Amino acid sequence: MAHSLGRRSFEAIAQFLIFLAALIFLPAWSLRYWQGWLFFAVFSASIILMTVYFLKADPGLVGRRLKAGPVDEKLKSQKRIQTFASILIVLLILVPALDHRFGWSSVPAIVSIAGDVLVVAGFAVTFFVFRANSYTSGTVEVAKDQTIVTTGPYGIVRHPMYSGALLMFLGMPLALGSWYGLLLVIPMAAVLVWRLQDEERYLERELPGYPEYRQKVRHRLVPGVY
Template structure:
């Protein structure tokens, strides 16, 4: 299977496994916020695939490699946990915001959620542009000659992809109008932060020069906070 076909197959699969539970749980297709979410998210993914195919196919191949040989065991467990969380989250938010109306959220808060989602895409796109070793799994890519990245957003925080992801996971439930979705994100957040710390330990132990990088960039996700 060609890289392009594999990447776009992942895109179609992602759309299906997001859209089906989202709208089935909502009980209707007449949900503008749900459509805006899908268009923003998978529009960004589609554009990203096109750009990576042209400018960095090696990174795209790494991103669609879901089971690399040297992925850390604890990271495999995290990926399973993340998939369970995402599925439950995708069902909870439409149940909350549309079918049962447990939450009431002002329109302006939903707009803020949409803006946060777009900001997350901008931040993560900058990370993709800067880091050709941005794997979806935690591992050292010795076969690709992985090195420490110190430029772009990596000048300010050690894990800018996580920072962008934080905006995304906070923005989605706000855009969809679900306070319970936001609560579930906050409950999942400790696992997200633990993974960042464990990934950092892996880089410190196995990637030459990362210890020096840590002495210059003090913060993990948010400057002057953590």
């Protein structure tokens, strides 16, 4: 079973990375795009290393993470939210690639590298979220024996995985060398807030102890802000 999970995981990663490469380099219409190559390398290495680690440390989490996206969501509201999120994620890569092709932006190399650092930081936050909460799923759901997690990043904000995602989304257009791509971070953040608010309503109904946890940890996404 472990071998099957590993195979399915790396097949899914391979398919996603092929799609990601196409999304970066086809609209850019050039392989002479160092920002695209560096971002692709950083993103690929991060996702592969995390998958290797959790296949050994927590294969159940990896299995739960294989189901994600609008099709796998059970709640109708989350299907709509994930559809918007999927479109915006594609645009976060597509717009910078087109920006590179047509020369709309002139982003300093140091800023692009800082964007990659933000992407890595986002993955790092996600890593610690997965370490703290084995029930972290790619869809909004509550497992039978699931309990409230209040340790690690969950002691700082209630939705730390979305905090990590926000860091990644902020870093992606910069890493790809586009100022215009940053404009998409605003609707992306709005969709994240929409998703977490809808998720909280579900968790209050389905996860015992969640209302008390909300009282204990006041901020949802950004410490001291929201």
